Amino acid sequence: MEAEWLNNDYVVMSLRLLFAASLAGLVGLEREQKHRNAGFRTHLLVGVGSALVMLLALFGFQPYMEENPELVTFDPSRLASYVISGIGFLGAGTIIVQGASVRGLTTAASIWVVAGIGLAAGSGMYFAALLTTGIVIISLRYLSKVDRFFKKPSQFEVIYLQANRKENKLSQVIYSLEVLDVEINKINMEEVTGDETALLAYKIEIERKKEVHQAHVYEAIQECDGIHELRIEKA
CATH class of the missing domain: 3.30.70.260 (ACT domain)
Structure with a gap:
């Protein structure tokens, strides 16, 4: 009986949205500390929005499919693919080109990855979302020193x-x-x-x-x- 509430769709959706917000927010905090244009709020919103789209794909069409099983064939991955392809416009907005200098590529990449983290959280892939968040934060905070080593x-x-x-x-x-x-x-x-x-x-x-x-x-x-x-x- 104690675990039944965890199977409630509303509880599942709430947990996944909050999980996506937490992980995306962590990445955003790192960008915020370095005073980047896309910081905490931007990353959090991208992660939550991506998770919401994934939840829509998984839960939003269930009633209609149950009522019309002979008419509907549905692929939840289609909405996810639109998120990945569409997030590029937001990443492009963080890139600044000044002659031969280009800034913002790393932040654009972090926004793209955060969208993937949100999709993973929205689909219930908690471990993959958490591990990816750890890799992203480590790469943003510490691997810049590796870049300088090779320069x-x-x-x-x-x-x-x-x-x-x-x-x-x-x-x-x-x-x-x-x-x-x-x-x-x-x-x-x-x-x-x-x-x-x-x-x-x-x-x-x-x-x-x-x-x-x-x-x-x-x-x-x-x-x-x-x-x-x-x-x-x-x-």
């Missing part, structure tokens, strides 16, 4: 600069860095107040290969229009 030695630095709002275009600075094969990891911008000249302050996190000297980076940015102040520090 050429590089320096992580932060460029602080102030530029005239009217004269300077950020695209000039980005282009100058990309010509030197300097990878841009993050850009922050804020307005400098209390000055007669309208200035913008930029904080640009970069990854510079050791064969590219810091002096070359400094000279390249100084040649851009409207630069008022510039300094480069270690990250």
Whole structure:
């Protein structure tokens, strides 16, 4: 008698939705800690939505199929395949292309995997969903160091600069860095107040290969229009 309530469809659906939300949320928290565009809420919603679609495929059409057994042949995997193919548009929205630099590919991949985790949870494959979540979190948090091991030695630095709002275009600075094969990891911008000249302050996190000297980076940015102040520090 104690286990009968576990066989109730509503209980099963609730547990699977909550399980999907928990696992997808864990992946999202890792992305949130690294300040990615798609963070906790995005991953959680993708996981829950995927689980809901899988539940719809498994439970949503049962009454109609029972009433019309001779008319209906149903394949639950069809709805799942649409989730996997359709989630690509959301992943594409996290990818940022700036000239030769591409950011967001890892987050796009994590969103795609979270959709699969939601489908697995929705279909009752708890072990597969849990194991996949563990693999994803380990790869996101720790395997980035493996990537750096295979790359050429590089320096992580932060460029602080102030530029005239009217004269300077950020695209000039980005282009100058990309010509030197300097990878841009993050850009922050804020307005400098209390000055007669309208200035913008930029904080640009970069990854510079050791064969590219810091002096070359400094000279390249100084040649851009409207630069008022510039300094480069270690990250």
